[in-house]
Amino acid sequence: MPALANNELRIVGFLCNWCSYGGADTAGVARASQPTDLRIIRVPCSGRVDPLFVLKALLNGADGVLVSGCHPRDCHYGTGNFYARRRLEVLKRFLPILGIDPARFSYTWVSASEGQRWQKVVSRFTEEIHALGPAPRFEAVEPLAKACSWTQESKGPVSVISPELLEQLKKAIADKLPELDCVLGWQEGRDLLHSVPLFIRSEDDLTKLRCDATCHNNLVRYLPDLKGQKVGIIVRSCEARSVVQLLQEGLISREELVVFALPCQGLLDLPRLEEALGRYQRLEDLTLTETTLRLRVDGQERVFQTADFRQSRCEQCPGELPAIADQSFGDFSGQTASQTLPPELAFLDSLNLQERMGFWRACMERCILCHACRNSCPMCVCRDQCIAESREPHWQSAEASVKEKFFFQIIHALHLAGRCTGCGECQANCPVGLPIFALRAHLNRIVSELFDGYQAGCDPKAVPPLLTYSQEEAHIHERSWE
Amino acid sequence: MRIGVFICHCGSNIAGTVDCAQVAAKAALFPDVVYATDPMYTCAEPGQAAIEEAIHSHKLDGVVVASCSPRMHEPTFRKTVERAGLNPYMFEMANIREHVSWIGRDIEANTRKATELVRLAVEKLRHNRPLQAQEFPITRRVLIIGGGVAGIQAALDCADGGIPVVLVEREATIGGKMAKLDKTFPTVDCSACILGPKMVDVAQHPLITLYAHAEIEAISGYVGNFSVSIRQRTTYVDWSKCTGCGTCTEKCPSKKSYDHFNEGIAPTTAITIAFPQAIPKKAVINKDFCRQLNGKKCAVCAKVCPTGAIDFAMEDSFVTENVGSIVVATGYDLMDWTIYGQYGHGRYPDVITSLAYERLMNASGPTGGHIVRPSDGKEPKSVVFVQCVGSRDPAIGRPYCSGFCCMYTAKQAILTKDHIQDSQSYVFYMDIRAPGKMYDEFTRRAQEEYGTHYIRGRVSQIFPDGQGQLTVLGMDTLLGRPVEIKADLVVLAVGIEASRGARELAEKLRISYDAYGFFLESHVKLKPVETNTAGVFLAGVCQGAKDIPASVAQGSAAAAKVLTLFARETLASNPQIAQVTAKRCVGCGKCLRCCPFGAIKSSLVKGEEKAEVIATMCQGCGLCTATCPQGAIQLAHATDDHILAEVNALCRL
Numbered sequence A: 001m002p003a004l005a006n007n008e009l010r011i012v013g014f015l016c017n018w019c020s021y022g023g024a025d026t027a028g029v030a031r032a033s034q035p036t037d038l039r040i041i042r043v044p045c046s047g048r049v050d051p052l053f054v055l056k057a058l059l060n061g062a063d064g065v066l067v068s069g070c071h072p073r074d075c076h077y078g079t080g081n082f083y084a085r086r087r088l089e090v091l092k093r094f095l096p097i098l099g100i101d102p103a104r105f106s107y108t109w110v111s112a113s114e115g116q117r118w119q120k121v122v123s124r125f126t127e128e129i130h131a132l133g134p135a136p137r138f139e140a141v142e143p144l145a146k147a148c149s150w151t152q153e154s155k156g157p158v159s160v161i162s163p164e165l166l167e168q169l170k171k172a173i174a175d176k177l178p179e180l181d182c183v184l185g186w187q188e189g190r191d192l193l194h195s196v197p198l199f200i201r202s203e204d205d206l207t208k209l210r211c212d213a214t215c216h217n218n219l220v221r222y223l224p225d226l227k228g229q230k231v232g233i234i235v236r237s238c239e240a241r242s243v244v245q246l247l248q249e250g251l252i253s254r255e256e257l258v259v260f261a262l263p264c265q266g267l268l269d270l271p272r273l274e275e276a277l278g279r280y281q282r283l284e285d286l287t288l289t290e291t292t293l294r295l296r297v298d299g300q301e302r303v304f305q306t307a308d309f310r311q312s313r314c315e316q317c318p319g320e321l322p323a324i325a326d327q328s329f330g331d332f333s334g335q336t337a338s339q340t341l342p343p344e345l346a347f348l349d350s351l352n353l354q355e356r357m358g359f360w361r362a363c364m365e366r367c368i369l370c371h372a373c374r375n376s377c378p379m380c381v382c383r384d385q386c387i388a389e390s391r392e393p394h395w396q397s398a399e400a401s402v403k404e405k406f407f408f409q410i411i412h413a414l415h416l417a418g419r420c421t422g423c424g425e426c427q428a429n430c431p432v433g434l435p436i437f438a439l440r441a442h443l444n445r446i447v448s449e450l451f452d453g454y455q456a457g458c459d460p461k462a463v464p465p466l467l468t469y470s471q472e473e474a475h476i477h478e479r480s481w482e
Numbered sequence B: 001m002r003i004g005v006f007i008c009h010c011g012s013n014i015a016g017t018v019d020c021a022q023v024a025a026k027a028a029l030f031p032d033v034v035y036a037t038d039p040m041y042t043c044a045e046p047g048q049a050a051i052e053e054a055i056h057s058h059k060l061d062g063v064v065v066a067s068c069s070p071r072m073h074e075p076t077f078r079k080t081v082e083r084a085g086l087n088p089y090m091f092e093m094a095n096i097r098e099h100v101s102w103i104g105r106d107i108e109a110n111t112r113k114a115t116e117l118v119r120l121a122v123e124k125l126r127h128n129r130p131l132q133a134q135e136f137p138i139t140r141r142v143l144i145i146g147g148g149v150a151g152i153q154a155a156l157d158c159a160d161g162g163i164p165v166v167l168v169e170r171e172a173t174i175g176g177k178m179a180k181l182d183k184t185f186p187t188v189d190c191s192a193c194i195l196g197p198k199m200v201d202v203a204q205h206p207l208i209t210l211y212a213h214a215e216i217e218a219i220s221g222y223v224g225n226f227s228v229s230i231r232q233r234t235t236y237v238d239w240s241k242c243t244g245c246g247t248c249t250e251k252c253p254s255k256k257s258y259d260h261f262n263e264g265i266a267p268t269t270a271i272t273i274a275f276p277q278a279i280p281k282k283a284v285i286n287k288d289f290c291r292q293l294n295g296k297k298c299a300v301c302a303k304v305c306p307t308g309a310i311d312f313a314m315e316d317s318f319v320t321e322n323v324g325s326i327v328v329a330t331g332y333d334l335m336d337w338t339i340y341g342q343y344g345h346g347r348y349p350d351v352i353t354s355l356a357y358e359r360l361m362n363a364s365g366p367t368g369g370h371i372v373r374p375s376d377g378k379e380p381k382s383v384v385f386v387q388c389v390g391s392r393d394p395a396i397g398r399p400y401c402s403g404f405c406c407m408y409t410a411k412q413a414i415l416t417k418d419h420i421q422d423s424q425s426y427v428f429y430m431d432i433r434a435p436g437k438m439y440d441e442f443t444r445r446a447q448e449e450y451g452t453h454y455i456r457g458r459v460s461q462i463f464p465d466g467q468g469q470l471t472v473l474g475m476d477t478l479l480g481r482p483v484e485i486k487a488d489l490v491v492l493a494v495g496i497e498a499s500r501g502a503r504e505l506a507e508k509l510r511i512s513y514d515a516y517g518f519f520l521e522s523h524v525k526l527k528p529v530e531t532n533t534a535g536v537f538l539a540g541v542c543q544g545a546k547d548i549p550a551s552v553a554q555g556s557a558a559a560a561k562v563l564t565l566f567a568r569e570t571l572a573s574n575p576q577i578a579q580v581t582a583k584r585c586v587g588c589g590k591c592l593r594c595c596p597f598g599a600i601k602s603s604l605v606k607g608e609e610k611a612e613v614i615a616t617m618c619q620g621c622g623l624c625t626a627t628c629p630q631g632a633i634q635l636a637h638a639t640d641d642h643i644l645a646e647v648n649a650l651c652r653l
Helices: A018-027 A050-059 A080-098 A115-132 A162-180 A235-246 A270-277 A345-347 A353-368 A402-415 A435-450 B020-027 B045-057 B070-083 B099-102 B107-125 B150-159 B191-204 B249-250 B300-304 B356-361 B405-419 B437-450 B502-509 B548-565 B588-596 B623-627 B640-651
Strands: A011-016 A038-043 A065-070 A106-109 A182-188 A194-200 A232-237 A257-261 A284-286 A294-297 A302-305 B003-007 B034-037 B062-067 B091-095 B135-137 B142-145 B165-168 B206-212 B214-222 B225-232 B318-325 B325-328 B332-334 B351-352 B381-387 B424-429 B451-456 B459-464 B468-474 B480-488 B487-492 B496-498 B536-538 B569-573 B578-580 B602-604 B608-613 B631-635
Touching: A011 A018, A011 A115, A018 A038, A018 A065, A018 A115, A018 A402, A018 B070, A018 B099, A038 A115, A038 B107, A038 B640, A050 A065, A050 A080, A050 A345, A050 A402, A050 B640, A065 A080, A080 A106, A080 A402, A080 A435, A106 B588, A162 A182, A162 A232, A162 A257, A162 B631, A232 A235, A232 A402, A232 B135, A232 B548, A235 B608, A270 A302, A353 A402, A353 B206, A402 A435, A402 B332, B003 B020, B003 B045, B003 B107, B020 B034, B020 B062, B020 B107, B034 B045, B034 B405, B045 B062, B045 B070, B045 B142, B045 B325, B062 B070, B062 B107, B070 B091, B091 B099, B091 B107, B091 B225, B091 B332, B099 B107, B107 B640, B142 B150, B142 B451, B150 B165, B150 B191, B150 B206, B150 B325, B150 B548, B165 B214, B165 B225, B249 B300, B325 B502, B325 B548, B325 B631, B351 B356, B381 B405, B381 B480, B405 B424, B405 B437, B405 B487, B424 B468, B451 B468, B468 B487, B536 B548, B578 B608, B588 B602, B588 B623
Parallel strands: A011 A038, A011 A065, A065 A106, A182 A232, A232 A257, B003 B034, B003 B062, B062 B091, B142 B165, B142 B325, B165 B206, B325 B536, B351 B487, B381 B424, B381 B487, B424 B451
Antiparallel strands: A182 A194, A284 A294, A294 A302, B135 B569, B214 B225, B225 B318, B332 B496, B459 B468, B468 B480, B578 B631, B602 B608
């Protein structure tokens, strides 16, 4: 399609067939003159509008996107627009973190009889988009070479599991093992500092078990694949929330699961530690206390304050364990969540919209589309069916452009809206160190604001907020077009 | 694919502000387009024939028509391509009339926009797949909501056509507003004499099940298969035993009860039968005035009832009825005229509504048809009628005309003279709206034969003159001078509003309503009794102001629609429904949770839980498709790929 001539801008409308499309027809029948910028895509219901369509349009060159449906309580399908309202409001609040002006997206309700209202909505929205001017193109913005600052205000200890506690845990697992297909834990990886998952199937395997602050892999990621088997899993607060979330979504079965719970004060941020450590050949010894980490590397003694290398997400960890443990070990008291923002989110908050887009543009230059963020996410249950790689539906082209990479990040983030339990594995596993957890942290903040402090993974009986609705939304104040 | 594109001129409707030939020329260059043309009238017979011809001669397997709204002619053109051997879903429409040519005059911008909308349709069509409708059985029963004259007509026509009818009426008797009227215009024949037999027919018809004093609690399902929960409101009288003998109403000691049927012009007893010809003729206790139900010892009715029908412990009960179609005929209410200070806020007993006046004139009313003043029971000699009270008044948000007030006011003026020979009537009017057959002649008779004094103008104030009369101050705008009339009685032609609870009912029915609560027809001219919800039809004033003949006509029209729908044993399902790709489904059940129709169930496929769509229940909203993270459930004809193709056609630079 040729670029638009004159000063017309690219505005895309998604209109439900029953009300708003009819309202636009009514406006036409009444010869209600309107700006010509808007192009209408007819959908059956505003509930059909996947927020990703809006982002696809905005990333691909739309200067504005408008979604319009039936008035709440007047949905042709009864409840479609109630869901749409929640999802589109989350989307609107999500846009700024990407560097997209939220004013470029709006959603509203126009009934089939409201031709005048439609004329007003189109005229107002078009005027507003013209006032903003053409939208900056993601692939054309200046990359912002600015690194996220990781320093934090409050610093806590990291997790150390005493040998006695470890023995207790091993004994409990050994007792339960005969009736289980396997138990998920951690073991030493390529060296003492790195852990990998351990699938305990025998008492021999059990000797390899370790559960300290280096063990950051979220084992819950494996649970959906083991459905149908009787599985034990060692969880700490973050893993426990992931378990709860999967239970809520029915992707794992409580009856097939035995949960061994451990307390946790915090985990080590290995990518940052590696950076501080520099290149090394051999890691000969490791001693970890709550406050210090002693390493003998290539014959040299290195001492680190664990507080400096505590994972940023551990600051926000509510600490307390959702009530799903079958067996608990150790003392769970003492930890409270800090009210500070995750540093990556605080960093993005400090940037303006243009800088944010530039920042992500720079990040996406580095993204290698390895999908490690997705593959390590306990909530990414689509596995091989991820829409980022499917032909039908064909959401993403195979082109490895910054735009497509960014869209992949957006898919991952939006699919986690209201579901992300904040384990931070996505970011911890990013080989190029992109602060992508910021997108999830921002979504979690939005969900909490909109839905009475809702946090994913805290209550096995709760309904995820984007899979339900209320007829009157306490915290969603739609704009008036008057 | 081989796509043909037809850019309709729609006479000058489109061609006036869109260069159709240029759009066609550009469309010819779009991918897969092998033929593009710009006919004058595509929907006309030669236009449709040209599409069929092009399909054959150019071996087209998809067609795009750019013309009016698909809400108008999509079904027309789907049939056209089907006749030529294509699947009806290998067709797309671009709306270049309502959304382009009619809303802007800039030919260049319009042509550009039209071209893009055609591009959009072509891109969507390239993703279309042939869809096949399935047949599903229907329940050949109809629910009629509202037992006024429109509902009665619809019920009788349906039942006479062999369709079992469930008639639900909120009041204790059917008959609606018409049952309260004395005589009807323009023939001045007795309302009860023409409506009464129809009411009896309803009661006696073997195919009609009547639920009076009942309301719609909930409605689920879809065309052909609705399930309706009906709340039978408590009457405290077991209607299976009540014979309607009326002994209870004679003996009831609570005689200050508000009489809804008689518009409150005289009090009645706490236990009542609405009027002598009520259908069903059963007693109902008004809970607000019953002594027994308000903690006092009484139960006189229970003692005198010969059949022991009184049941003070009765509670609301619920009935579920399965029907295939619904006719809504919920009528109207009068607006609350007491907001008008100039008419006395309802403080003066001799300022009454026209509906109350009907009860005063009616032989079955509390006065036995003698017109008397509510205040002192004297015959009024000077009666002032005020029209448009709460109609055509934008100041109170009611700009619409109530339609029939001009006519009944003329009728009431005539009847006043008939009742009281030496009386004089005055009518304050804004315009006389008498467009029906014999209507204008009728209003002229009121003036010329009956000497009714018509004054064009509004009433500014009504107040008691202290000597038992009311002073009516107004303006005669034709003479340009103020008038003052001494009136014994003032009758206000109070405007109508949507029936109480109309909006809530519309939500249960999933039909649209306008800003005033009147239900929205599917097309203002061509589908006046259809709604946008298949299988739900409208009759009577619930759709907008109309008089008795028009309401009856709509009742019959709605019945005809029901009979048309039920002429077949089965209905073709809409094939635009959700479909699951089992391979992609991970069985998370998110679609199941959201589906507004319970149309998705979980089923085992090779030992794994997968979503499965129940084809007859899916209504095609696509909420599941927007919910499924894997894109495993796709709404046919509006798949992710369809919408992405449209987005990409618009946005990819």
